[in-house]
Amino acid sequence: MILCDIGNTTFHFNINGEEQRYLVNSEIPDFKERIYYISVNENATAKLKHKNDDIIDLEPYLEFKTKYVGMGLDRKIACCFLEDTILVDAGSAITVDIMKKKKHKGGFILPGLKAFRDIYPQISHKLDVDLNTKVNLDKIPLCTKDAISYAILKSIIEPIKKVSKKKQITFTGGDGEFLSKFFDNSIYKKDIIFENMRRIIDANNCIT
Amino acid sequence: MILCDIGNTTFHFNINGEEQRYLVNSEIPDFKERIYYISVNENATAKLKHKNDDIIDLEPYLEFKTKYVGMGLDRKIACCFLEDTILVDAGSAITVDIMKKKKHKGGFILPGLKAFRDIYPQISHKLDVDLNTKVNLDKIPLCTKDAISYAILKSIIEPIKKVSKKKQITFTGGDGEFLSKFFDNSIYKKDIIFENMRRIIDANNCIT
Structure with a gap:
């Protein structure tokens, strides 16, 4: 089974359990099998459709109610089978969603780790440092690199x-595993989006 | 008395108590009086010197000891007469410094409010929203604008x-007054840099 999560910058494929990523503006292969997809990127979707006839959009099969206006489809898919948890999807942005008794209570959006780091050189070239992922968060920093690394991590962790x-x-997403280590009460699920796409396909066996 | 705090982007003058700002790449007036200045910007300092003969750098008169490596001069000046407090200077960056029994214990550097907001459109055009400064921080957000505003404010406030x-x-700096309102145990000082520049001048009366 081929699954594809089409994001702003990447086609993220799961091909019989194996992951492949392509930038949306790069060449993608011809697939001979049906592709089930979700997408937040119309242009990239058109590109995938152009190359592959048999593709099925899973969005119409998603049942997810929320009072939140403007919630991205990938966020909804990630949350849709959760009962009581905080879901943190740490990618280019870090979305934080609160699920309580299977109901979505709202959420907030932090910048992703890379975006966070990249702000600083835009303020001053003196603040252009690499993130020290091992900075001690129990000590007040004593140099610029630690002062910025501490601020970035605390700004994500504390809220x-x-x-x-x-x-x-x-936790899920590219930086999910790294961030999960700062929390005692955390679990990390690498593939929550693909897991939930499969569950939607199974629940709607008419479409397989 | 004319004081000038030369930053990365701005000449910030205090002329007999009155403030004037000029971008570093704009025209600045000829002053007929002595100017006392501090600077983190060599090019801008050269420009000021070129127009005005009688200018005195206050940096050599500053007595401020810290183990922190690479602390900006403006941060040192802001902290130099403080005893027991957290100093938050909220400008293009937000520097947070811990003073304990007149000793500097270290600090960290958050992005300024504007820089923080400006990250989001760089991640996705869907995240290009204005900061809602009145967002309710006790409720989980239910729309993108609030989700981002909540995240920005919590990321600054909680650390x-x-x-x-x-x-x-x-609190001091352009956004200092706004941010101080989120803390019970806060005071806001508009002109801590200029106040401390005056104290350095007074303490070294040889230079007046």
Whole structure:
């Protein structure tokens, strides 16, 4: 089975369990099998359709209710089978969503780790440092690199801690595993989007 | 008395108590009086010197010891007469410095409010929203504008709260007054840099 999560910058494929990524503006292969996809990027979707006849959009099969206006499809897919947890999807942005008794209660959007780091050189070239992922968060920093690394990590960790109130936190996304280590009450799920896409396909066996 | 704080982007003058700002690449007036200045910007300093003969650099008169490596001169000047407080200077970056018994214990550097907001459109055009300065920080957001505004404010507020441990917090800088309102134990000082420049001049009366 071929699954594809089409994002702003990447085609993220899962081909019989194996992952492949292509930038949306790069060449993508011809696939001979049906592709189930979700997409937040119309142009990239058109490109995939142009190369492959048999592709099925899973969005119409998603059942997810929320009062949140403007929630991205990938966020909805990630949350849709969760019961009681905070979902943190740490990619180019870090979305934080609160699920309580299977209901979506809202959420917030932090910049991703890379975006966060990239702000600083735009303020001053003196603040152009690499993230020290091992900075000690229990000590007040004593140099610029640590001062920025500490600020970035604390700015992400503290708002999540504040909202989680010791509830379980589920991490996913490229930086999910790294960030999950700063929380006692956390689990990391690498492929929550693909897992949930498969569950939607299974639940709607008419479409397989 | 004319004071000038030369930053990365701005000449910030205090002329007998009145403030004037000029971008570093714009025309600046000829002053007929002595100018006392501090600077983190060599090119801008050269420009000021070129127009005005009688200018005095206050940096050599500053007595400020710290183990922090690479602390900006403006940060040192802001901290130099403080005893026990957290100093938050909220400008293009937000520097947070811990002073304990007149000693500088270190600090960290958050992006300024504007820089923070400007990250989001660089991640996705869907995240290009204005900061809602009145977002309710006690409710989980239910739309993109609030989701981003909540994240920005929490990312700044929570790390400062965490480090302050109910100690007094002194705010200064362009966004200092706005941010101070989120803290019970805060005071706002508009002109801490100029106040301290005057104190350095007074303490070294040889230079007046």
